[in-house]
Amino acid sequence: MIPAPFDYKRASSAAEAISLISEYGEDAKFLAGGHSLLPLMKLRLASPAVLIDIARITDLSYIKDAGDHIAIGALTRHHDVEYSSVLKEHVPLLAHAAGFVGDPQIRHRGTIGGSIAHADPASDLPATTLALGATYVVQGPNGTREIAASNFYKGFLESDLAADEMLTEIRIPKMNGAGWSFQKFNRRAQDWAIVGVAAWRRGSESGVALVNMDNTPVLATSVSAALASGGSIADASQKAATEAHPSGDNNATAEYRTHLAKVLVRRALETASA
Amino acid sequence: MPKIEIAWCFALEKGDLRLYFVREPRGGNVKIKITVNGTDTQGDVEPRTLLVNYVREHLGLTATNIGCDTSSCGACTVHLNGESVKSCTILAVQADGTSVTTVEGLATNGVMHPMQEAFMQNHGLQCGYCTPGMVMAAISLLNENANPTEQEVRIGLEGNLCRCTGYHNIVQSVLACAGKK
Numbered sequence: 001m002i003p004a005p006f007d008y009k010r011a012s013s014a015a016e017a018i019s020l021i022s023e024y025g026e027d028a029k030f031l032a033g034g035h036s037l038l039p040l041m042k043l044r045l046a047s048p049a050v051l052i053d054i055a056r057i058t059d060l061s062y063i064k065d066a067g068d069h070i071a072i073g074a075l076t077r078h079h080d081v082e083y084s085s086v087l088k089e090h091v092p093l094l095a096h097a098a099g100f101v102g103d104p105q106i107r108h109r110g111t112i113g114g115s116i117a118h119a120d121p122a123s124d125l126p127a128t129t130l131a132l133g134a135t136y137v138v139q140g141p142n143g144t145r146e147i148a149a150s151n152f153y154k155g156f157l158e159s160d161l162a163a164d165e166m167l168t169e170i171r172i173p174k175m176n177g178a179g180w181s182f183q184k185f186n187r188r189a190q191d192w193a194i195v196g197v198a199a200w201r202r203g204s205e206s207g208v209a210l211v212n213m214d215n216t217p218v219l220a221t222s223v224s225a226a227l228a229s230g231g232s233i234a235d236a237s238q239k240a241a242t243e244a245h246p247s248g249d250n251n252a253t254a255e256y257r258t259h260l261a262k263v264l265v266r267r268a269l270e271t272a273s274a
Numbered sequence: 275m276p277k278i279e280i281a282w283c284f285a286l287e288k289g290d291l292r293l294y295f296v297r298e299p300r301g302g303n304v305k306i307k308i309t310v311n312g313t314d315t316q317g318d319v320e321p322r323t324l325l326v327n328y329v330r331e332h333l334g335l336t337a338t339n340i341g342c343d344t345s346s347c348g349a350c351t352v353h354l355n356g357e358s359v360k361s362c363t364i365l366a367v368q369a370d371g372t373s374v375t376t377v378e379g380l381a382t383n384g385v386m387h388p389m390q391e392a393f394m395q396n397h398g399l400q401c402g403y404c405t406p407g408m409v410m411a412a413i414s415l416l417n418e419n420a421n422p423t424e425q426e427v428r429i430g431l432e433g434n435l436c437r438c439t440g441y442h443n444i445v446q447s448v449l450a451c452a453g454k455k
Contacts, residue, residue: 001343008304008321008367031368038363039345041322051321055368079357103433104418105348105411108357109364189432190346 003041010053014139014168017054022141022164024050030166031055032075032114035106036123060113060168063087069135072170074113078102078125081112091172093180093200097128100182103190113167119152119159119216120192126153127217128182128198129170131209137169144168153216178202181271183264184211187251194251195260197240199268204228208268213244213261220244223265233273237266306370310335311379319366326350326361328369329376337377337406341435348434351407351414352376358414360433377406380413389413389451398447400438408434412448422452 009024011017021028027049031037034055040046054060060075063084070091072081081087081098088095101107101115101124115125116136126149129136134149141164152160161167180200184193196211206227208220220243226236246257306317310333317323317332329335329352338361341349345363352361353375361374380387389409392398399405408431415422415430422430427448428441436444 002324002327003322005320005322008365010367031365034365034368035345035363038365042343042363053368102345103348104414104430105351105358105360105433106345106363108354108359108414189429 001042003038004044004047006041006048007050008053009050011057013057014054014060014166017052017057017166018139018141018164020050020052021166024052026163028052030117032111033077033109034114035102035110036114036118036120054166055111061111065090066171069171069173072112072172074117074167074169075111076113078107078110078112078115079104082107090174091132093132093175093182093198094125094128094172096180097124097182097198100124100184106190112170116152116170117159117161117167119154119157121153121156121214121216121218122192122212123217124182124184124193124196124198124211127196127209127211129172130217130219131198131200131207132172132175133207134173135171136167137171138165139168140165146171150219156215175200176202178205179272179274181268183268185260185264195246195257195264197261197264197268199265199272201227201269201272206269206272208240208265210240210244210261210265213241213246213257215245215247218244220261220265223269227269233266233269237262237269240265304367304370306367308366308369308371309373311375317366321365321367323366324362325352325354325364325366325369325374328366329361329374332366335376335378339403339406341403341407346435347404347407348411348431349404349407351410351434353410353414356414356417358411358433375410377409380409387413389416389448392447392451393444396443396447396450398440398444400436400440404434404436404438408436408444412444412451415448416452420452421454422448424449 029048031051031053060073062073064071078098078101130149136147178200183197193211199208206224208223210218222239222242223236240261241258246254248254303318339349341347345360350362411434427445
């Protein structure tokens with residue numbers, strides 16, 4: 001399958017990319033690794049008139065220790081997140097979860113920024129960064145702004161990003177020794193999660209987010225509230241789907257997804273608390 | 275601005291006849307240079323040309339197969355700057371300036387790459403359709419983990435499907451190439 005025709009532009013800096021997207025408007029899309037966008041274009045579910053290739057902006061591929069948080073360039077590939085020694089030390093949940101995205105070939109191309117900007121509720125990294133309390137840095141014609149992950153996801157494949165803004169950096173607070181777990185339930189290794197759970201716990205603090213349980217990734221705040229007030233893991237995990245509105249598809253009914261969320265949150269919290 | 279032509283068509287949608295206007299860009303071709311199997315190649319391609327089509331149709335290197343065409347099956351796996359990628363989900367223009375290796379580029383002076391030899395010795399193929407992608411994925415796997423366990427080989431090949439379900443001998447082939455058998 002060949003995508004519909006489009007014009008191809010290549011940006012060598014974030015400023016040039018934003019200038020190009022401002023010029024071409026909503027008919028244009030950024031192309032990073034292309035592993036979310038190109039499949040949609042091949043299926044003609046997306047047919048942008050212009051692709052702006054940002055993958056060669058090499059200064060947006062980095063993983064830096066920034067004191068209380070780790071700063072990750074938006075064009076950092078899943079493979080580099082998975083194997084980063086800095087992340088394995090300070091944000092092991094993210095490095096681990098990155099290893100579940102697609103398969104090795106996809107992780108050699110796909111980027112963390114592309115995955116987050118695509119805002120697919122079934123993707124692993126939007127929910128994982130949401131659980132970790134990430135902040136996303138976006139750049140537009142008028143400068144940069146920071147968006148909390150909890151305010152970023154607005155609907156199915158919709159985010160707070162304006163048409164002329166580009167995600168440039170993901171900031172993740174260091175986990176400081178918190179226990180953690182990533183649970184992904186699917187039928188085939190490379191598939192999207194039918195339901196997934198990213199969770200961390202440190203004393204009374206915790207963060208739990210759900211994959212594929214709504215039209216956005218879901219922060220399971222009722223679970224964290226139950227744990228903070230001294231509830232048991234068994235009781236807290238019963239609240240897993242409180243904030244979620246799952247739908248049914250070929251893989252699972254909404255009821256089954258709700259059941260899976262409770263089971264997977266319990267398993268995740270048991271691992272994170274061990 | 276891109277040159278845009280307005281096209282239109284009628285389509286039936288949910289029982290209603292609707293008129294659609296389609297804005298169809300007619301952008302020009304892009305000149306690319308890709309080193310393929312050590313040879314410099316030049317192309318003048320439509321931006322929507324996939325890397326696998328460039329390799330197969332522009333260069334005539336047809337060992338790389340198109341299987342699912344949706345980045346699931348791995349039949350189209352090649353190396354881009356030494357790493358396994360799915361060439362059905364990369365535009366040729368994205369590979370401009372890179373070095374690509376297909377299974378045709380593995381043998382040197384008629385001597386097969388050790389992974390090819392291992393697949394032959396261990397009967398790591400049945401119909402053979404997945405094999406070029408399997409071999410390329412397996413070499414990339416060993417480049418990143420020279421001493422994998424059987425489980426690591428199975429997980430490392432999660433992006434490649436064999437619809438003959440001949441996974442056992444494929445895994446044995448990779449382990450043999452790693453000197454573990």
